[in-house]
């Protein structure tokens with residue numbers, strides 16, 4: 001049975017409506033630990049104008065944020081802090097790993113630098129580069145908005161999907177050429 | 185009087201077992217660990233080296249021609265004459281202990297903590313002998329040459345957070 005709708009009424013799904021609201025007002029948490037943080041600041045500044053994408057309000061309290069941007073290398077002393085801040089953020093929340101260091105450890109393959117934050121917290125977007133240009137970060141935010149719109153639900157059920165729960169890589173150290181791996 | 189003569193005159197008269205050398209105009213004095221504090225005090229009070237610029241250490245494991253495992257290095261400077269002097273203490277396992285210089289310079293406090301953290305050299309009489317850079321629960325001294333560059337897995341010894349836990 002067809003229902004006549006007035007001209008100014010649009011029918012949608014509640015999930016899509018919620019995602020649409022969320023994606024257009026992301027509140028980034030700047031977890032800037034190294035040089036990538038400078039590009040993050042440039043992204044938030046007037047020249048690149050992150051306000052066009054509704055994500056310009058950087059908050060330094062995790063309670064007010066829903067997008068963590070990890071910009072820079074994370075060392076083993078910092079990782080518990082990172083995890084704690086991640087846990088303090090409210091659902092629904094997303095994470096962008098900005099730069100080679102945050103994503104893989106970059107050139108810092110040393111005893112104290114975590115080789116990719118995705119080993120310990122969930123990551124939605126990876127931005128390559130050392131450092132990535134602000135345009136790249138903006139592109140990541142746009143892509144994240146697409147992702148939220150595509151798979152977001154009102155209840156956050158997309159976070160329960162089992163493939164998201166898998167750690168992305170083996171947590172073991174890869175042996176270095178000519179060196180036997182050592183574990184404690 | 186050039187710095188080297190002045191220093192060697194004062195030091196030689198009181199302390200035996202010193203070696204003097206010169207490299208690119210910088211005087212180096214090698215002191216046995218037992219006489220370290222005496223030498224530092226003489227240099228500060230009688231030779232005018234009133235500023236402790238740095239304390240660091242070198243691990244000579246597998247170094248060609250090296251006699252000792254560690255070389256503890258004190259960089260002293262004189263604010264009046266703008267001269268510098270390097271004091272070196274050879275150390276070998278198992279007695280990696282030297283007296284703390286915190287009684288002479290407050291600045292030695294954090295510098296000695298860093299040397300302890302990175303090389304595992306103990307400073308006897310230090311008021312606060314904790315690690316300074318690495319977490320408290322770290323067990324190794326990573327700037328030693330026999331410590332693997334990529335560590336022993338400490339960097340991945342953390343719980344993994346999933347979406348559901350958070």
Ligand code: SF4
Nearest residue numbers: 035036099101130131
């Ligand atoms: S990826 Fe490059 S710019 Fe970014 S934190 Fe690492 S070294 Fe710095």
